[in-house]
Amino acid sequence: MGGKEKITRLKKPPGHHHHDRHRRKKHNWTKLLQNNKSLTVGSSFVGVGAILVYVYLQLTRGQLHTFVSALEHVTRAVYDVNCSKDYESEKFIECKPKRCARVVRDGLISEADAAYLLNVAKKGLAYGGSNGGASILDLHSGALSKGDIFINIYSLLKKDNIHLFTEEDFMVYKKTKDKIQHAIAEEFGIPINKLYLTKPTFFSRMNTTEAQTIHDEYWHAHIDKETYGSFHYTSLLYLTTYGQEFTGGRFIFIDPDKNRTVEPKLARVSFFTSGSENVHYVEKVEDGTRYAITISFTCDPEQAISEPSFS
Ligand SMILES: O=C(O)CCC(=O)C(=O)O
Numbered sequence: 001m002g003g004k005e006k007i008t009r010l011k012k013p014p015g016h017h018h019h020d021r022h023r024r025k026k027h028n029w030t031k032l033l034q035n036n037k038s039l040t041v042g043s044s045f046v047g048v049g050a051i052l053v054y055v056y057l058q059l060t061r062g063q064l065h066t067f068v069s070a071l072e073h074v075t076r077a078v079y080d081v082n083c084s085k086d087y088e089s090e091k092f093i094e095c096k097p098k099r100c101a102r103v104v105r106d107g108l109i110s111e112a113d114a115a116y117l118l119n120v121a122k123k124g125l126a127y128g129g130s131n132g133g134a135s136i137l138d139l140h141s142g143a144l145s146k147g148d149i150f151i152n153i154y155s156l157l158k159k160d161n162i163h164l165f166t167e168e169d170f171m172v173y174k175k176t177k178d179k180i181q182h183a184i185a186e187e188f189g190i191p192i193n194k195l196y197l198t199k200p201t202f203f204s205r206m207n208t209t210e211a212q213t214i215h216d217e218y219w220h221a222h223i224d225k226e227t228y229g230s231f232h233y234t235s236l237l238y239l240t241t242y243g244q245e246f247t248g249g250r251f252i253f254i255d256p257d258k259n260r261t262v263e264p265k266l267a268r269v270s271f272f273t274s275g276s277e278n279v280h281y282v283e284k285v286e287d288g289t290r291y292a293i294t295i296s297f298t299c300d301p302e303q304a305i306s307e308p309s310f311s
């Protein structure tokens, strides 16, 4: 059949190919429908199956499913996702995600260290604070939300000769960051010297105050790799607990079937690959104040930042 048709097609003048192909296709379909009943029944099943999947996705889309609750303790909870194509054109072979996932780990960081870092966050943020509901403090760059802008906390402290952060503050911060970096390297099979800390890496404070600038609007769905550019792996260390210090403020992954939440909890670490396989947002805080640290890692040595240090 194929051979015969090929000859026919070759005889046609140019310009008629498209029409001819269309006609052939129609003919084949007719033939299929007429001569192959079982195939027709089979494709109907596939069709009905596809419709059912579609209807299911429509019905469940946006529904919240608790991936990890604040009431439980998880040594290591893993949810694997198919990697997006976001890493395809990149080099960094030893570091870029071969496997994509979301991982939650309690117990990696001690509650004592998390509570210690909460105090570091509070004492730094006391020198600034946004007019809206979200404030950040970046110990690497010194960026601190103040009013509707950002100031540099190190310049401010130096000007007034204030010794706010201690050597221990930086030590606990570095120790914590190192533990998370090792956990990510281990989880994704990356040589530790190929994974770099990148910016922004910052403390965050969120409350119910109405947003004043775009920087206060933390609840928009986003992809970290797009929003921040350099990220390959995002980690979050929570410094307060959902249902205790605040309500609302859950972390939400958006998936085609439904959304999956991570409930923040003191000392809980959540980390994930930063591409479009992990679209997410933070639900608006409904009550109280939520504190966290976003610690980000890159595979690109040119995007690496150095540790903040006591000076
Ligand atoms: O604080 C969180 O839970 C997540 C914040 C976030 O999505 C981000 O910093 O990109």
Ligand SMILES: [Fe+2]
Binding pocket: 222, 223, 224, 280
């Ligand atoms: Fe994010």
